[in-house]
Amino acid sequence: MLCANERVSHQEVGQRMDHLDFLADAIASSRIVGLARGVGLVDVEKVFEGERYVDHVNRRRTVMNRDYGLVEFGVERSSSMWVCRSCSIQLHRLGFETTVPSVIAEMCGSFPEVVEFDDLLRTLRDRGTEVEPTGVDGDYSYYAVPTSLSKVAVSKGRIWQISLWEYGFAHKG
DSSP: OOOTTOOOOGGGGTOOOOHHHHHHHHHHHTEETTEETTOBHHHHHHHTTTOOOEEEEOTTSSEEEEEOSSEEEEEEEETTEEEEEEEEEOGGGGGSSOOOOHHHHHHHOOOOSOOBHHHHHHHHHHTTOOOEEEEEETTEEEEEETTTTEEEEEETTEEEEEEEEETTOSOOO
16 A cells, blocks of 8 residues: 555566666665565565575664665564664665675666766656755765655765665764
């Protein structure tokens, strides 16, 4: 069920797309491979089944980051289950040895080491997705998509991080 401001994600139908279309789809819909804010960690594990990951858990075991390399989820303990509160695509890691989860690689192939913001911006605008600048902090510029609440951090023209869900994003703007 979609809320009024949510857009349908084309990633759910399993069609092949290039990396820019994949990123634009994720940003416009606030979804990644069919997952949206508030899903349980068990749902993430089903989609990313068999993928390698690292968990960073706080001392009280109430907050955790599940790191799949390119994609990272922030989860909180809610009653008896872990619930996803954030999801980010860590594009700056592509310049290093990082894992692109197979579920994503099967959908859009490989990613370049660097993703230029202008290329993604053009793809978003071609789809009719509005992008607004929200601030600058040193070498970083920040942008938001009002219809999905996704945010993009850019450094020197290159995408550093895409936050699909607000919680845990590096910039307050």
